[in-house]
Amino acid sequence: MSTGIIAARYGRALLKLVTGTGRGRQVYDQVQALMDNPQTPPEPLEDDLVKFIALLSSNGRLDEVRYIFNSFLRQYREANGIRKIHLKTVVPSPELEDRIRDVFAGEGSELILSTEVDSDLIGGFVLQVDDRVLDASVSRQLEIIRNQLIEKTNRIV
């Protein structure tokens, strides 16, 4: 019930700690690495992060660690004007990446751009900015058409 409140509070505490020590970016990267790949933690862990995990452990909040780290990542990005962008395409497309960089350059925010090649998309691209997704892939459009046909004709297509 109070998972959200706990996560937000601990996330804010960690954010304040790293802002004070000035190791924010390193901690952010390590937390991100931990979330992406929990089985191989980065070596050596930042001091701030070690302290934070010890605090979680002594307060018995390790169960909520995923929620807390997610909350920290979001708060850190918001505080530092960072936008996390993930681009999925069928073939690598540096031109599209450049265009996306241009579009967001005007906002004056830092971009963390990651790309992925996924042939299941058939064509087009999927652009994720923070937690919003622009799915302009051919596979998604086919799915939309299929759903609309089912709705209209009342028959499984």
Add this chain to the structure above:
Amino acid sequence: MVQNIKASEISDVLLAQLKGITTSVEWEETGKVLQVSDGVAHIYGLMHAEAGELIEFEGGVMGVVMNLEQDNVGAVLLGQTDLVKEGMTVRRTGRIASLMVGEKMLGRVVDPLGNPIDGLGKIEGELVQMPLERKAPGVIFRQPVSEPLQTGLKSIDSMIPIGRGQRELIIGDRQTGKTALAIDTIINQREGFLKGDPVYCIYVAVGQKGSTVANIVETLRMHGAMDYTIVVSATASDPASLQYYAPFAGAAIGEYFRDTGRHALVVYDDLSKQAVAYREVSLILRRPSGREAYPGDVFYLHSRLLERAAKIISQQEVAEKMNDLPESLKGKVKAGGSLTALPVIETQAGDVSAYIPTNVISITDGQIYLESSLFNEGFRPAINVGISVSRVGGAAQRKSMKKVAGTLKIDQAQYNELESFSKFSSDVDKVTAMTLDKGRKNNQLLIQPQFSPMPLGEQVAILYCGTNGLMKDIPIDRVQEFQTLFLDRMRSSHRDILDALGEGSLEGTDVIEKEVQSIIAGMTV
């Protein structure tokens, strides 16, 4: 191959359908699954999701948002839990959980999302989207209960009458005939259906065995009741979330008929299992638990469900402005419809003071209490008339029945009291002996086998014999035989009188008395 082409596949029709299709790309809000357990997923993100909103997981599994927390949401899954994995992307749909309802749904068995599960293919015809959760009609859109809903059971129609738009609880231990009573009521609506005054029935099975549901559907079909009945089924093997939503689906289907000016009856069988399913969901969502580990809003769960049963006002211009009307129903509203609810509650060892039974008793407009001791004595339907009540149904009872059975309840109460006293002594005075004799015979009259609902006219005629002491010369073990003879005679030679009694007039009682005399004379020879 020509025979495979359907009328709906003419080029112009196809073209019109294709024209309406849009493929415009839009920004969508997504989240990531952090945790999945027992039909509940915790999702990070979805910051703008609304309570009760449908969300879609990768792979097509749907869920409903239940908990809105600071930067995460808790959602119940409406499909298999094992198809959802940690890290999956979840998409908002912007729709509230709903199901498609239409006329062609009659005779079908569907799940709580409206998908047919009887193997008869898609539900055809025009369908209307009805939200599962919807506010009950407000005070000005309602009207007091005024028309009777005949159950076909003598003891209910005479002493615990139910009106259209009422909520009457059926409560009792396991194996006391709760479902049988509800099924009999549904079967009895066939007469009205054939006469052109249908009461559409919705039977909602919550947490029952698949075989039990199949049996019930078969029984209904055998008695021709599936023509006007829809069965909503969430069996014991379905996720708790579906069992929790099943009664809401039943209410949504009922509302479709209610708001289009027709009469509907919905049976929730049973709400104790729904409460258990809701408790499961709530505990997994880590909501604080209260008495008997039920969440604090389990009363609200049942009260908001049962409030949706209503008799809608008969003024068309008022009914059209009904509150919380779904977009799809606008322009289709007709005044004067009703939705009657028969919720079922199973008690443990006759304990009506447990949490859920007391809650539902206080919400409903009366209860029919079934007792296992009566059931075992062979007194079926095993209704304990003494503590069963109908708080509003009296106003809806037909005049003839009201007059004939008006004193029946008090008479039977007096008889029961005397009966327990007379056990101590064998010699009783004449008046007491007569009361006892009449009471015993009336009790015999109230016994009614399963699946044999009786038309109102016949009920009034036979109860007239009972309450006026016309059977005093018949031995107690021949009361049933007398009933059969009497009703046969009435049906064959005085159908007009039976019809008149059913319509509410009390003419022709002298004929009844004459017929009774001649039958008794024939029986004693």
